[in-house]
Amino acid sequence: MAFDLGWQLILELLVLGSFTGFLAGLLGVGGGATLVPFITLLLTLKGFPEAYIVKMAVATSLATICFTSISSVRAHHQRGGVRWDIVKLLAPGIVLGSLLGAQIAKALPANWLALLFALFIGFSATQMFLDKKPKPSRQLPQGAGMIGAGSVIGVLSALVGAGGAFVSVPFMTWCNVPIRAAVATSAALGFPIALMGTVGYIYAGWSLHDMPPGTLGFIYLPALVVIAAASVTTAPLGARTAHRIDTAKLKRVFAVLLYSLASYMLYKGIKGLA
Template identity: 60%
Template sequence: MDPSFDPLLILALLAMGTFGGFVAGLLGVGGGMVLVPFITMLFTARGFPDDLVVHMAIATSLGMIFFTSMSSVRAHHKHGAVLWPIVRRFTPGILIGAWVGPWIGKQMNTSALAFFFGCFVAFSAIQMLIGKKPAAARELPGTAGMFAAGGVIGILAGLVGAGGAFVSVPFMARCNVRIHNAVATSAALGFPVALMGTLSNVYYGWGEPGLPAWSLGFVYLPALAIIVLASVSMAPLGARTAHRMPVRQLQRIFAVILLALATYMFWKAFN
């Protein structure tokens, strides 16, 4: 597969990157929730090995988040919304968890991984549709608690190719962190998630038989490069939008899209 000779493929990847980058900045979700199903569809249509296609989609999504997180967090930082002390406390656990997540994913076949991803996305979408804000009942935990929470966030994010916001934002909101700060801080957490998750996918996918040309472990470099070109430019726009308007209606639309994508991943799991 050589994207340089396929204009339709390039356009599809650019469209995915544009939407994923905007969503990453708007909701602090890293964009992986949207991109993994679309990349899975694309890789399947291009004839990639069925037993590797979901693993590659997740790894490529994490690589994209590595770049979009830097772009979106810069915009959030200009608004003074990123709580850097919280980022520092989460990071050690996230780094370990994000390395372990892809290792767990490698032990799962494509059907199991697609099913797990579908369940995770469907749960996240339902939470967004309900829109119930968690009761702010406590403060952030101590060092051990933050390490454990970071580990859980990292494992889930590394396993499904997301930035971890669907765990970190509700967690911070429960701990009396203002929602705009929680979203901005979650965008910053996407960087260590994506860094370690991408390195882990390169390591555990290295030498895997059947990988197409231009793959670095499970990361498919041509798709990553094209998606990043579009997503990095759109993430700041999404972040600015998040600070200028209420995003409740957009969250509902996004949740419906996620439910449709979860349905596709369930179909992929059983076919």
Template identity: 55%
Template sequence: MIETWLIYLLMGGVAGVLAGLLGIGGGLVVVPMLVFVFPGQGVDGSIQMQMALGTSMATIMFTAISSLKAHHARGAVRWDVVRRIAPGIVLGTFLGAMLVSRMPTSWLKGIFVIFLYYVSLQMLLNKKPKPNRTLPGPAGMFGVGCGIGGMSSLVGIGGGTLSVPFMTWCNLPFHTVIGTSAAIGLPIAVAGTAGYITGGWGHGLLPPLSLGFVYLPAFLGIVAASVLTAPLGAKLAHSLPVDRLKRVFAFLLMIVATRMLMGIL
């Protein structure tokens, strides 16, 4: 049991640094690690992916708060962008989480593996959208928010891998993009957590100490470490070569995706 808690703390530490450093919620690391750990915790195979996604989304609430506070202190959050995109984010994320609650675990694992390969290739190639326009109007921001929220709930992330390219495309400065992405992660996490709790409520195969599809021991361990390391990641984002770090992280994601793919096959 002590080893399991140490694993959860390690997950949280890594997730917190990534949230602050790269503007992502840490789910890209937390979800696959939970999938690997859950069989030893007695989590039924038919709901392992839902439990991993729901637990990851719940931890992002606290990681996002810690990260956005650090970025806000540096003046790197565009709160007007957060307010405009939040309604679509909330609706898309909640509905996406409810949908995921009813999907087979094997499908979810396949979708997550494809997403990991996509993100890792994007980071390796360092392809950034050409900044050639401004932010869209209210309807456009609502639609973009729904899309980012829905996809985020599907793969248990804070939305940074989608919101960062979008805001870069809309000509926002990179450090502002990272800080604003961290802030956008909060409504994603809140709505997604609500959806996963609601979607899993009363499920007959839930392990003890679960709140819907949120596994509380993992949630507490990850949060305890992530809230401490997210400010460190935000500080490093303003001093380290983020592009180089992204490439290293991309290789790790490809290894994780391949390992999960082998498990599916």
């Protein structure tokens, strides 16, 4: 399998991986919100097939989270923040939901997936800009309720290429889990979401014979390798910086960037409808 990978694309992917890794460490935001739109843009400029671009971007974003989430989980675990009892209860549903989400993404037209992602980024940006947190009003469900919640988290995360924090943190906070424990537990949930979503996207794209060179299913391997290597390197730098500065104002600035990215994905989706 030959890779058509020039130095310009390598540099672009290095910058993207470094940027998203630093932001993840600095602001605690997952890479999916920024990775998917930028990978979509890069693949569009490289002339990749329109029908596959957004799906490849989502799949590649999920695959990178497999690597970047490990260091985050380790840091939270060392501080005793992860509620592993919650992880165990949500994990079965997350596994099922992540696998199902990849198959739904395969069946969806590319423009509808782009519109769904625009909605996701717009929602995330609004939550970040307003710094809204749900009020604790109930307890965690048991048994089938947790499997159902995990399935919803897994499906939505697989559809948008994110680690699930945009759903799991509000859900746990709503269920009276302290915010720091919710964030730490969400980081631990990010790995099974990303892993099973990645497996799902590999399977979903495996039988397609017109995929571009350098792909494994829907995953674009050159982007995965370069972005993962860069983001793992810069994430700790972002985390250290976060302890030295007030990130509240930065989150609002980043929210404006997210609105811009949402607009681009909205344009991609509407253009596909024409």
